[in-house]
Amino acid sequence: MSTSERLIESTRELLWERGYVGTSPKAILERAGAGQGSMYHHFKGKPDLALAAIRRTAEEMRAAAGKVLDGPGSAYERIEAYLRRERDVLRGCPVGRLTMDPDVVASDELRAPVDETLDWLRERIAGIVEEGKERGEFAPSLDGEEIAAAVVATVQGGYVLARASRSPAAFDAGVRGLLSLLAPRGRHAA
């Protein structure tokens, strides 16, 4: 792996573990096994390197979510597959966690890939809810964008509950709760 690659990958790991504020250039260089000069050779500084790292993490998240959301099955089944997809629950979301970072939220440039990814996710799920309404899976009164926001929020907030209790059980409970509310009418009474 090239030095530039090692710097990006180390930054991604540290941003996930410790956030932007908690990640020093020194820690990145140590983890990457790189000298001080190499960061400034390849990147303008910590914000520039972090932007490359955040963009890559966002792309990966989008690809992984897209895979289950574009998969086979009914609208309900695809949303279920998204909610139940395997996750490293106790590590939290590498994209969503950045919203708790004051320096990321304060920077339009660093915040952009975070916002765009969560926005893309909500729009994708909203489209699936609308499909489900057309097929009669969901009540016509439901609003696709609102349900999508609730789905994404349940996942992001599920990480909060899981990390607070250091157990994935709370994440799973929230997902099951939302699915029981979203389940097509026939299943509800089952």
Place this chain on the structure above:
Amino acid sequence: MSTSERLIESTRELLWERGYVGTSPKAILERAGAGQGSMYHHFKGKPDLALAAIRRTAEEMRAAAGKVLDGPGSAYERIEAYLRRERDVLRGCPVGRLTMDPDVVASDELRAPVDETLDWLRERIAGIVEEGKERGEFAPSLDGEEIAAAVVATVQGGYVLARASRSPAAFDAGVRGLLSLLAPRGRHAA
């Protein structure tokens, strides 16, 4: 306000804004207008002071949530009041945000008030859902603990969406989405 009070209040503000990792003893002393010796006179150090600050923030959150959850109205209305209660959405949750802090999650002592508060909240809401089931407001198939986890996760994840987009709209959308799913049967078709 006494020096000890000023230290606690400054720490609460900084933990909310910048998290534990992003809050230095120096920043606390500066905001509190206190000298270096005063922190060690009143507290054993940053973790001890942070614990006092987190405990107070957790107590306040519990009191504010309890007020609406114990209020008048049906089970649905009390959950709705909790979800819609006025919040400083773009600042996020001063308790939940600590779960993204590696040093808080790694410390059983600092994590305890966070875990206990979110746990208390989930149990309180689960009880209200069970009441609503008994009164025929909610389907008997719903699980109180699961619905409660979804409710709390929607709020915590709503902050993530709002901060990502720097607008409370996404928080509100998620809350409306969850409420439309939770609404008693009669309302659903309305």
